[in-house]
Amino acid sequence: MTGLYRPRRAAEWATCAVAVLLVLLGLPLLIMGAELALLGGSFYYVLAGAAIIAGGVLMLMGSVSGALLYLLAWLLTWPWALWEVGFDGWGLLPRLLGPTLIAVLVVLTIPVLRRAQKTSLVRKGIA
Amino acid sequence: MSRRDLSAATSLCGLLLLSSVAGIAPARAQSAYQPAPPGPGEADAPGKAGNKFAGPSPFAPQAPGVNAANIPDGPPAEPGEVTPAVEQIGSHPAHGDWPAYGRDTDATRYSPLEQITPANVGQLTRAFVYHTGSKPAPGQVNKWAAETTPIKVGDGLYMCSAMNDIMKLDPATGKEIWRHDAGVKYASIPYTAACKGVVYYTSSTVPEGEPCHNRILEGTLDMRLIEVDADTGKLCEGFGYHGQVNLMKGMGESVPGFVSMTAPPPIVNGAIVVNHEVLDGQRRWAPSGVIRGYDAETGKFLWAWDVNRPDAHGEPAEGQHYSRGTPNSWATMTGDDALGLVYVPTGNSAADYYSAMRSPEENKVSSAIVALDVKTGSPRWVFQTVHKDVWDYDIGSQPTMIDFPGQDGPVPALVVPTKRGQTFVLDRRDGKPLLPVEERPAPTDTDVEGDPRSPTQPWSVGMPRLGLPDLKESDMWGMSPIDQLFCRLKFRRAKYEGEFTAPSVGKPWIEYPGYNGGSDWGSMAYDPRTGVLIANWNVTPMYDQLVTRKKADELGLMPLDDPNFKPGGGGAEGNGAMADTPYGIVVSPFWNQYTHMMCNKPPYGMITAIDMHTRKVLWQHPLGSARANGPWGIPTYLPLTIGTPNNGGPVVTAGGVVFVAATTDNMLHAFDAKTGKELWNDVLPGGGQATPMTYEHKGRQYVAIMAGGHHFMMTPVSDALVVYALPENK
Incomplete structure (x- = not known):
């Protein structure tokens, strides 16, 4: 698990793209979220941003734990969203719709990451 | 005195000293501070050579085109006696x-027609579409929002186009019977090319059967009163100067588009009562907001009510003008023939967001209802809805007259909707509230020096509030966590202490309710049989910030009388130079400026029915669907009722149907008056930002809506009047 893993097949390229997407989406959450927290606002965004970026970076390194970290953040978003707005559909929309669509993509990367992790371990074993 | 005050004072002294030593006046900034209206020759006349523009002298002669029809004025008139009216x-x-803008002089927007009912409204089809021909020409900035409600008397449907042409249409076919070309020029459009309606007048001196026995009156964007014969559309020679009156007389220096009429002037006991819009945000010493009376028969001047010249009811002497910068009234007024009063919904003094330069007289009558005696022009009573308004909470709605159920029988009452969503119910005889009004503490914390806020503001606690709770960070909205976070950050970066958060220079402040309402010019409908009041209203916060003069200059904010002014650069609803004051104003909706989605979660518009016997809400729900709105202005075509911003009033009929367009989904909606259930809707060719009306002709009931669109609401502009009826073979 040293350095970035090198994508070879289409599925691996797609996984890589999802990981990059996570980092790109996580950055504004982290930066604006930090300012929000400093101004006395919600801590959710800075924490979510950090988790998503970490997840993306781990995925780029070929680790399945990156995907699992995103999914954990996504799962925890649900009780937070319900705590903030209850069962108000319009209120839940921005909090859950996008993250859930991305969760689907992330779930799809898990088998690819598993395989990558295995080959990398095998390679390490040989070396 | 704080250290800051002191240092400001010393630096001011230093400046004065310096300039006196050097023997020159300090170079004036583009819109230099002017604590008092400039006297003759004190300020630059427009076009005068000089590196900096300090604003024209109000004493400068009016430039060509300001008196749009070149009507000779004659000497200043003394107060006059009205010709007795019929x-x-x-x-x-x-x-x-439907003979008046609000259907009747009470402005009820209630029609006794009952052919269209909740059972058959679903079958409405278009009877005809009439095109007024008034919309932006290619290359013109779209400033259109016709806002027109036609009137119907006998065999004619009378209306004006957005640019003030007057038309008589066949009520059954929409065929144009005559058209009077008003010749209003594009430069005369203030913020909006709007003509809310025309006025029907029956002469007391011209016998029936002769021309101009029945007349159509309108006020124009370029400040004229025009009377034409109702049968032929020809100017009434006996009125004013060959049918027209120049309302710029006595106004002093101005430029086209600075002052204009967009609302139909009521005729009360023979007196035409004239108000006008003064373009917001331009300069403190803008032209006057004077209210004037003219003889409906002859066009002769009757009286003026000029806030800072309270005892002078005649026209200003030669070379003088009505007092500058006084509160203007742009809403439709309501006339009360029985009490001899006109109820004037007032706005703010010029430079809406800075109140330190207003006179005590102005502070007493701004954002208020002023009941003027139509014989003399003197106020009989005043009821103020906002003290020292710096939120542009001017009253946009036409008040409605009702018989209020009192302990000893009905009381003549006035229902006053406001942008705050507070609805005041007043006794028309003395202006006293009939339902309790509480003075409640208001935020006073402000970094605007020398401009303290009122410690209290009035709340109409006896009426349901047309508003939602104060904003919280978690009310911020978006499509995704990222744009939602952007709005949460905007919310936290701003100053917000609930309603009446005081203006601030150091950071933006949130104005909520926004200046679009609550209730704006659409006003309310009242069914006198059932005592049910129908109101549609907005939930649209604003994001405001005062900016120093230096910053305002950097932003290029300048008043429209500045020689460098470019149209489209500022206006009533946007950033304003507020020249002559220390500050400019930056105003935008509280939205995500990249996606153009509002920052607060839906709904953005609501409709409410209130039982005036019990003052209980009968029904209330979001108004308008998401179909034509979406991020980056892309229509979503979602048939979901989200509740959109709305401009334009409701109509209620004896048939039990409420018609309202107004919403940004560009639809005309019909609701069950009893339950509020949406029964029918139809997509219009443009935004329906107008109040609909209904009439009967040859046994058939019609519903008409001007689908003119609204540039600020970003709805499509059109010139179509769309008229519906039930299928004929029913």
Whole structure:
């Protein structure tokens, strides 16, 4: 698990793209979220941003734990969203719709990451 | 005195000293601070050579085009006596007519027609579409929002186009019977090319059967009163100067588009009462907001009510003008023939967001209802809805007259909707509230020096509030966590202490309710049989910030009388130079400026029915669907009722149907008056930002809506009047 893993097949390229997407989406959450927290606002965004970026970076390194970290953040978003707005559909929309669509993509990367992790371990074993 | 005050004072002294030593006046900034209206010759006349523009002298002669029709004025007139009037049709409308803007002089927007009912409204089809021909030409900035409600009297449907042409249409076919070309020029459009309606007047001196016995009156964007014959559309020679009156007389220096009429002037006991819009945000010493009376028969001047010249009711002497910068009234006024009063909904003094330069007289009558005696022009009573308004909470709605159920029988009452969503119910005889009004503490914390806020503001606690709770960070909205976070950050970066958060220079402040309402010019509808009041209203916060003069200059904010002013650069609803004051104003909706989605979660518009016997809400729900709105202005076509911003009033009929367009989904909606259930809707060719009306002709009931669109609401502009009816073979 040293350095970035090198994508070879289409599925691996797609996984890589999802990981990059996570980092790109996580950055504004982290930066604006930090300012929000400093101004006395919600801590959710800075924490979510950090988790998503970490997840993306781990995925780029070929680790399945990156995907699992995103999914954990996504799962925890649900009780937070319900705590903030209850069962108000319009209120839940921005909090859950996008993250859930991305969760689907992330779930799809898990088998690819598993395989990558295995080959990398095998390679390490040989070396 | 704080250290900051002291240092400001010393530096001011230093400046004065310096300039006196050097023997020159300090170079004036583009819109230099002017604590008092400039006297003759004190300020630059427009076009005068000089590196900096300090604003024209109000004493400068009016430039060509300001008196749009070149009507000779004659000497200043003394207060006059009105020609005795006959009873007007608006006070006793025929069953199938809609003879006034608000249907009748009470402004109820209630029609006794009952052919269209909740059971058959679903079958409405278009009877005809009439095109007024008024919309932006290619290359013109779209400033259109016709806002027109036609009137119907006898065999004619009378209306004006957005640019003030007057038309008589066949009520059954929409065929144009005559058209009077008003010749209003594009430069005369203030913020909006709008003509809310025309006025029907029956002469007391011209016998029936002769030309101009029945007349159509309108006020124009370029400040004229025009009277034409109702049968032929020809100017009435006996009125004013060949049918027209120049309302720029006595106004002092101005430029086209600075002052204009967009609302129909009521005729009360023979007196036409004239108000006008003064373009917001330009300069402190803008032209006057004077209210004037003119003889409906002859066009002769009757009186003026000029806030800072309270005892002078005549026209200003030669070379003088009405007092500058006084509160203007742009809403439709309501006339009360029985009490001899006109109820004037007032706005703010010029430079809406800075109140340190207003006179005590102005502070007493701004954002208020002022009941003027139509014989003399003197106020009989004043009821103020906002003290020292710096939120542009001017009253946009036409008040509605009702018989309020009192302990000893009905009381003549006035229902006053406001942008705050507070609805005040007043006794028309003395202006006293009939339902409790509480003075409640208001935020006073402000970094605007020398401009303290009122410690309290009035709340109409006896009426349901047309508003939602104060904003919280978690109310911020978006499509995704990222744009939602952007709005949460905007919310936290701003100053917000609930309603009446005081203006601030150091950071933006949130104005909520926004200046679009609550209730704006659409006003309310009242069914006098059932005592049910119908109101549609907005939930649209604003994001405001005062900016120093230096910053305002950097932003290029300048008043429209500045020689470098470019149209489209500022206006009533946007950033304003507020020249002559220390600050400019930056205003935008509280939205995500990249996606153009509002920052607060839906709904953005609501409709409410209130039982005036119990003052309980009968029904209330979001108004308008998401179909034509979406991020980056892309229509979503979602048939979901989200509740959109809305401009334009409701109509209620004896048939039990409420018609309202107004929403940014560009639809005309019909609701069950009893339950509020949406029964029918239809997509219009443009935004329906107008109040609909209904009438009967030859046994058939019609519903008309001007689908003119609204540039600020970003709805499509069109010139179509769309008229519906039930299929004929039913």
